[in-house]
Structures are given as structure tokens and as C-alpha cells.
Amino acid sequence: METVVIVIHLMVVLALVLVVLLQRSEGGALGIGGGGGGLMSSRGTANILTRATAVLAVAFFATSLTLSLIAKNQDRPGSILDAVPTATQEAPATTDGTTEGGSGGVLDSLKQLNQQQPSGPQVPAAQ
Numbered sequence: 312m313e314t315v316v317i318v319i320h321l322m323v324v325l326a327l328v329l330v331v332l333l334q335r336s337e338g339g340a341l342g343i344g345g346g347g348g349g350l351m352s353s354r355g356t357a358n359i360l361t362r363a364t365a366v367l368a369v370a371f372f373a374t375s376l377t378l379s380l381i382a383k384n385q386d387r388p389g390s391i392l393d394a395v396p397t398a399t400q401e402a403p404a405t406t407d408g409t410t411e412g413g414s415g416g417v418l419d420s421l422k423q424l425n426q427q428q429p430s431g432p433q434v435p436a437a438q
Contacts, residue, residue, distance in 0.1 A: 313381050320374040327367040334360045 335357065 323370045330363045
């Protein structure tokens with residue numbers, strides 16, 4: 312469902328950009344020049360482009376609101392911060408047998424791993 316609405320939204324966006332770029336500017340400096348002998352008169356063309364812009368703008372807002380409602384109602388995976396261990400777990404024991412003041416979370420376990428591994432570059436033993 313979401314993919315269909317996104318595709319419709321993108322088509323509306325492209326059409327809206329095209330219609331806005333086709334419109335004649337107020338000053339006429341950036342508009343496409345030419346006489347009134349074309350397929351449609353400039354007044355009729357402006358009226359059609361104005362109405363098309365209005366319809367596409369309404370469609371743009373409708374698809375935008377639909378996408379935001381779909382995103383709001385979707386189930387998202389939980390955050391890693393939601394899985395923080397509770398304070399009821401035992402604190403890890405230090406080398407002297409006492410417990411640290413930490414709650415036994417991820418940072419405490421990483422700290423213990425870092426203390427167990429030697430730091431610096433490792434040189435292989437001589438043969």
C-alpha cells in the first residue's frame with residue numbers, strides 16, 4: 312500500500328513541477344514568447360494551467376497526508392535503548408571480588424573486555 316502511494320505521490324510531484332514551469336510569469340520576461348495564433352489562446356492556457364496546478368496541489372497534499380498516516384501507524388522495530396538491562400541484574404565482579412557500581416550494562420561488559428585484552432600492537436613470538 313505504501314509503495315503505491317509513494318509512486319502516485321512522485322507522479323503528482325513531477326506533474327506539478329511541469330505544470331508550474333509551463334505557466335507564464337507575471338512580468339512575461341521568463342514566459343515563452345510568441346503570438347496568440349497558437350492552438351489555444353493565452354487566456355485559455357492560463358486558465359487550464361491554473362486549474363491543473365490547483366488539482367495537483369490538492370493531490371499532493373492528500374498523498375502527503377496519506378503517507379504520514381501510513382508511517383504513523385506502521386510498527387517499527389524497537390530501539391536498542393529499549394533493551395537496556397534493568398537494575399535487578401547483578402553487577403559484574405571485579406578482579407578483587409567486589410562488585411562495581413555499574414548496572415552490568417553493555418558499557419561495563421565492553422570495559423571488561425578491553426581490560427582483558429592487551430593494548431597496543433601485538434608482535435608474534437620469536438621462533
